[in-house]
Amino acid sequence: MPDSSTTVVAIVPCLDEEATVGAVVRDLIAAVPGITVYVFDNGSTDRTVERAAEAGAVVRHETRRGKGNVVRRAFGDLQADVFVLIDGDDTYDVSALPGMIALLHSGPYDQVVGVRREDGASAYRPGHASGNSFFNAVVSRLFGEPVQDMLTGYRVLSERFVKSFPVRSRGFEVETEMTVHSVGLRVPTVYVEVGFKDRPPGSESKLRTYHDGFRILGLILRLARYERPQPFHAAVAVVLALVSLVLGLPVILEYFDTGLVRRFPTAILASSIAVIAVLALIMGMLLEANRRVRDEGARLAYLRFPPPEHK
Known part of the structure; x- marks a missing residue:
């Protein structure tokens, strides 16, 4: 009571x-x-x-x-x-x-x-x-x-x-x-x-x-x-990187085999997705730094009040 x-x-x-x-x-x-x-x-x-x-x-x-x-x-x-x-x-x-x-x-x-x-x-x-x-x-x-x-x-x-x-x-x-x-x-x-x-x-x-x-x-x-912005965006970056690899690997192998790049649209798409993956990873790092600052502010607001105790 x-x-x-x-x-x-x-x-x-x-x-x-x-x-x-x-x-x-x-x-x-x-x-x-x-x-x-x-x-x-x-x-x-x-x-x-x-x-x-x-x-x-x-x-x-x-x-x-x-x-x-x-x-x-x-x-x-x-x-x-x-x-x-x-x-x-x-x-x-x-x-x-x-x-x-x-x-x-x-x-x-x-x-x-x-x-x-x-x-x-x-x-x-x-x-x-x-x-x-x-x-x-x-x-x-x-x-x-x-x-x-x-x-x-x-x-x-x-x-x-x-x-x-x-x-x-x-x-x-x-x-x-x-x-x-x-x-x-x-x-x-x-x-x-x-x-x-x-x-x-x-x-x-x-x-x-x-x-x-x-x-x-x-x-x-x-x-x-x-x-949890860094793990979230890292997961997004990994998925995009895998998609880029699946699309781009045949193009790369073909280039090493023949010296030619016949599927330019696929190569451009794979490269674009790879760039987006890198941007997602960087975005996660920036948002993680912002989260740390926000968490410190929330923690200080929380500490303004005393813990519950019997009076």
């Missing part, structure tokens, strides 16, 4: 969660005395706002659609020692929250990630579990840090994590962006298992399996280019 002088806020993004938001708000207030629950309505057309207010939440509105826009607004507007980010669909075990907050302070850690443990056979929609495992493996491989559940919507965060995190995503990709931010800055992070159950009747998921899955994969690739 947090110290009485520690301010804790919960951020609950909501879009048409009339059937569940009241239960989530009440559970949060019961689990952590003194917590302030902010429900950020993202354009609901049902009675989500009324149900949240009745349960004791502070309701705010974000007109730009998308969970990323909600998180960006909340992280910018709110001030607290501890931030709880949890979905409003009543699928996460809120009773685990006091232990997660205590763990944040005891580490101290800047992020406690709730790893979903299914409480029912149908908690995950078809394809979600395998997709999540795939993305975890890809990010772990690309960024060299173990990731257990990068798509979870249940996290406890320190002030310095929140205030050093430049939210760029607009939609469900924000969890991926948070994961990459934490592994990129090597933010102290710990994973804990939390109960995860199916949505109650009357509540429908806003996540579109394939559409949002491809968006998340695209974001991972963009972040890999942004956060």
Whole structure:
């Protein structure tokens, strides 16, 4: 349980969660005395706002659609020692929250990630579990840090994590962006298992399996280019060099054999691709130097805030 002088806020993004938001708000207030629950309505057309207010939440509105826009607004507007980010669909075990907050302070850690443990056979929609495992493996491989559940919507965060995190995503990709931010800055992070159950009747998921899955994969690739520019561009350079070699080798062999170059277009194409490969390699080196400077700035912004601790 947090110290009485520690301010804790919960951020609950909501879009048409009339059937569940009241239960989530009440559970949060019961689990952590003194917590302030902010429900950020993202354009609901049902009675989500009324149900949240009745349960004791502070309701705010974000007109730009998308969970990323909600998180960006909340992280910018709110001030607290501890931030709880949890979905409003009543699928996460809120009773685990006091232990997660205590763990944040005891580490101290800047992020406690709730790893979903299914409480029912149908908690995950078809394809979600395998997709999540795939993305975890890809990010772990690309960024060299173990990731257990990068798509979870249940996290406890320190002030310095929140205030050093430049939210760029607009939609469900924000969890991926948070994961990459934490592994990129090597933010102290710990994973804990939390109960995860199916949505109650009357509540429908806003996540579109394939559409949002491809968006998340695209974001991972963009972040890999942004956060690991040298390996990314080196890989591009290798592929281009191989293409150039496949196209140009027959021309070179023919020249050594006959002294003639009969396929000028192929020779020009192969040479051009080889030049582009070299340029890609140089670009990666330049962007890597720029990334180091940017990372130092991000690290200094992160260090402006003290670590979470009991007061």
